Amino acid sequence: MNYRKLAKDYLWAALFLLFSIGSAFLGFKPGIAIFRNFNVFIIEVLTFLPLMFLLVGLFDVWVPKESIEKHIGRQSGLVGSLWVILLAMLQAGPLYAAFPVAYILSKKGASVRNIFVYLGAFSCLKLPLLTFEIGFLGFKFTLLRSLFTLPLFIVIGVLMEKILGKDYRVREGK
Amino acid sequence: MLLLIFFTLFSIILSLTVDARKTLVGFKRGMGMFFNLLPVLLVILIIVSALLYFIPQNTIVQFLGARSGILGVLIAALVGAIALIPPFIAFPLANILLAKGVGYGVVAVFITTLIMVGFVTLPIEIRYFGKKAAFWRNLLSFLAALIIGTLVGAFM
Incomplete structure (x- = not known):
C-alpha cells in the first residue's frame, strides 16, 4: 500500500471530516447542515456503488x-x-x-x-x-x-x- | 435497493459455487474500480453538499419562477445542468414550481437537464469517456432537453 498516495487521495475527505467534527463540537450550524447533506449522498455511495462494482467485476469474469x-x-x-x-x-x-x-x-x-x-x-x-x-x-x-x-x-x-x-x-x- | 442487495448476494453465491477463484478475481477487479473512483467522488459530494446549503431551495424556486418564455426555459435548462440535486429533492421542488405557476415546459426542461446533463460530475465522466465524448454527450443532452421541454409544454 502506498501511504503517500492514500494521504493525497483522501486529503480533502479527511479535512472535511475534521471540519464536520469541529462543527458538531462548537455548534457551528452551517457545518452541521452541510454534513447532513453529505450524509445523504455518502450513504448512497457506500451502500449502492460497492454492490454495483462487485456486479461489474463478476460480469467481467463470467x-x-x-x-x-x-x-x-x-x-x-x-x-x-x-x-x-x-x-x-x-x-x-x-x-x-x-x-x-x-x-x-x-x-x-x-x-x-x-x-x-x-x-x-x-x-x-x-x-x-x-x-x-x-x-x-x-x-x-x-x-x-x-x-x-x-x-x-x-x-x-x-x-x-x-x-x-x-x-x-x-x-x-x- | 433491497433488490440490488438480493441480486448481488445471489450472484456472489452462484459465482462462488461455480468457481471460487474466478469470483475472487471479479471481486478484486470490481473493488479496484470502486477505490479508483472513490477519492474524486468524495470531493465532488463535499462540494455538492456545500452548494446545496449555500443555495437553498427557496432561492432556486424564486430564480426559476422569476422569468417566463424562452428566457425562463433557458435559465431552467442551465440551472438543471449545473445542479446535482437528487431526485427526492428535485421532484418535490418541481411540484412546488408547478404550484407557483411555472409552466410545464420549464419544469420538464429543468428535470431533463438535471438527470441527463452533469456539470459537477464532469471530472468523473471524463475519466471514463474522455473529454471529447463527455463534452458532446452533455451538449447533445442539453439540446435534447430543450426540445423535450418545449414538446411537453405544448402537449400538457
Missing part, C-alpha cells in the same frame, strides 16, 4: 465477449438497443453509477451507439425514477416526457457513434 458482441454489438440493430434500454430501466442510482457499467459493456464489445443509448435510458427511464416522477408530477407528465425522451437519446446514440467513430472504447476510469 460473461463472454462473444455473447455481448452478438446481442448489443455493431451488428445488433434496433433489438440490441432495446436490450440496453431494458437493462437500464431495471437499474437505479445516480448517473455516475452507470459509468462503470458502460465501461464493462464497451469492453465486452457493445457498439458505441448502444453505450450512449444505455446512458440515456439510465438517466431518463429507470423505473425507480419514473415511479417517483409519477408520484410528484403525475402520470401524463411522466408519460409525455418519457415518450419524447426515448427517440431523442437514440438519436444522441447515433450521433455519438458518428462523432467518436465505431472503434471508440470507454475507459476503466483511472
Whole structure:
C-alpha cells in the first residue's frame, strides 16, 4: 500500500471530516447542515456503488465477449438497443453509477451507439425514477416526457457513434 | 435497493459455487474500480453538499419562477445542468414550481437537464469517456432537453 498516495487521495475527505467534527463540537450550524447533506449522498455511495462494482467485476469474469458482441454489438440493430434500454430501466442510482457499467459493456464489445443509448435510458427511464416522477408530477407528465425522451437519446446514440467513430472504447476510469 | 442487495448476494453465491477463484478475481477487479473512483467522488459530494446549503431551495424556486418564455426555459435548462440535486429533492421542488405557476415546459426542461446533463460530475465522466465524448454527450443532452421541454409544454 502506498501511504503517500492514500494521504493525497483522501486529503480533502479527511479535512472535511475534521471540519464536520469541529462543527458538531462548537455548534457551528452551517457545518452541521452541510454534513447532513453529505450524509445523504455518502450513504448512497457506500451502500449502492460497492454492490454495483462487485456486479461489474463478476460480469467481467463470467460473461463472454462473444455473447455481448452478438446481442448489443455493431451488428445488433434496433433489438440490441432495446436490450440496453431494458437493462437500464431495471437499474437505479445516480448517473455516475452507470459509468462503470458502460465501461464493462464497451469492453465486452457493445457498439458505441448502444453505450450512449444505455446512458440515456439510465438517466431518463429507470423505473425507480419514473415511479417517483409519477408520484410528484403525475402520470401524463411522466408519460409525455418519457415518450419524447426515448427517440431523442437514440438519436444522441447515433450521433455519438458518428462523432467518436465505431472503434471508440470507454475507459476503466483511472 | 433491497433488490440490488438480493441480486448481488445471489450472484456472489452462484459465482462462488461455480468457481471460487474466478469470483475472487471479479471481486478484486470490481473493488479496484470502486477505490479508483472513490477519492474524486468524495470531493465532488463535499462540494455538492456545500452548494446545496449555500443555495437553498427557496432561492432556486424564486430564480426559476422569476422569468417566463424562452428566457425562463433557458435559465431552467442551465440551472438543471449545473445542479446535482437528487431526485427526492428535485421532484418535490418541481411540484412546488408547478404550484407557483411555472409552466410545464420549464419544469420538464429543468428535470431533463438535471438527470441527463452533469456539470459537477464532469471530472468523473471524463475519466471514463474522455473529454471529447463527455463534452458532446452533455451538449447533445442539453439540446435534447430543450426540445423535450418545449414538446411537453405544448402537449400538457
